[in-house]
Amino acid sequence: EAGVVQSPRYKIIEKKQPVAFWCNPISGHNTLYWYLQNLGQGPELLIRYENEEAVDDSQLPKDRFSAERLKGVDSTLKIQPAELGDSAVYLCASSLDRVGANTGELFFGEGSRLTVL
Amino acid sequence: SQQGEEDPQALSIQEGENATMNCSYKTSINNLQWYRQNSGRGLVHLILIRSNEREKHSGRLRVTLDTSKKSSSLLITASRAADTASYFCATDASGTYKYIFGTGTRLKVLA
Numbered sequence A: 001e002a003g004v005v006q007s008p009r010y011k012i013i014e015k016k017q018p019v020a021f022w023c024n025p026i027s028g029h030n031t032l033y034w035y036l037q038n039l040g041q042g043p044e045l046l047i048r049y050e051n052e053e054a055v056d057d058s059q060l061p062k063d064r065f066s067a068e069r070l071k072g073v074d075s076t077l078k079i080q081p082a083e084l085g086d087s088a089v090y091l092c093a094s095s096l097d098r099v100g101a102n103t104g105e106l107f108f109g110e111g112s113r114l115t116v117l
Numbered sequence B: 001s002q003q004g005e006e007d008p009q010a011l012s013i014q015e016g017e018n019a020t021m022n023c024s025y026k027t028s029i030n031n032l033q034w035y036r037q038n039s040g041r042g043l044v045h046l047i048l049i050r051s052n053e054r055e056k057h058s059g060r061l062r063v064t065l066d067t068s069k070k071s072s073s074l075l076i077t078a079s080r081a082a083d084t085a086s087y088f089c090a091t092d093a094s095g096t097y098k099y100i101f102g103t104g105t106r107l108k109v110l111a
Helices: none
Strands: A005-007 A010-013 A019-024 A031-037 A044-050 A053-056 A065-068 A075-079 A088-095 A112-116 B005-007 B010-014 B019-024 B029-037 B043-050 B055-058 B061-066 B071-076 B085-093 B099-101 B105-110
Touching: A005 A088, A010 A019, A019 A088, A019 A112, A031 A075, A044 A065, A044 A075, A044 B099, A075 A088, B005 B085, B010 B019, B019 B105, B029 B061, B029 B071, B043 B055, B043 B061, B043 B071, B071 B085
Parallel strands: A010 A112, B010 B105
Antiparallel strands: A005 A019, A019 A075, A031 A044, A031 A088, A044 A053, A065 A075, A088 A112, B005 B019, B019 B071, B029 B043, B029 B085, B055 B061, B061 B071, B085 B099, B085 B105
């Protein structure tokens, strides 16, 4: 069974440029998460989807960040324009069930490391 | 914001020794999970313990949960060099339906 796939693995851009990250979750997983991880820190939730609905985007900086999950499968996370402080690893995760129900285990992708110059 | 705090922040031990790391959290939870992250990789689920459980084992891992103290511990017995990684606790705060991760413990096992 394929795991969570993310691309690109690495991205280097100039500040004020746009950038997009793509995530393909495990087949059949209804819930999808985007996390941001700064160096030496734990992941911080940006947005959570249940199927195609964004059920928690309270931590997403909506002035420059946007996300979508069309047809409840793949998802993209976009930053426009990027700022120096956006340099971080962007992690995508999926789970079979809603948090709090059944296993709640999250399956993570390898992450997309963004460097903004 | 991060709900959990792991302690210690960093731990260095010899191969074969046991490693213990602790996690404290702030609010009531449904369950608590531990994850491992190798350098430059994604997180991998290790074990989940529910709020009505006090102890759980999986291979060389032993997790305890004390909801009265809002704390958990992860014990790795007979550590190996391959256990070198960062370890994070994640709590499913009651009513929020989302997992919040702690700051992590960086474990280094010396061969």
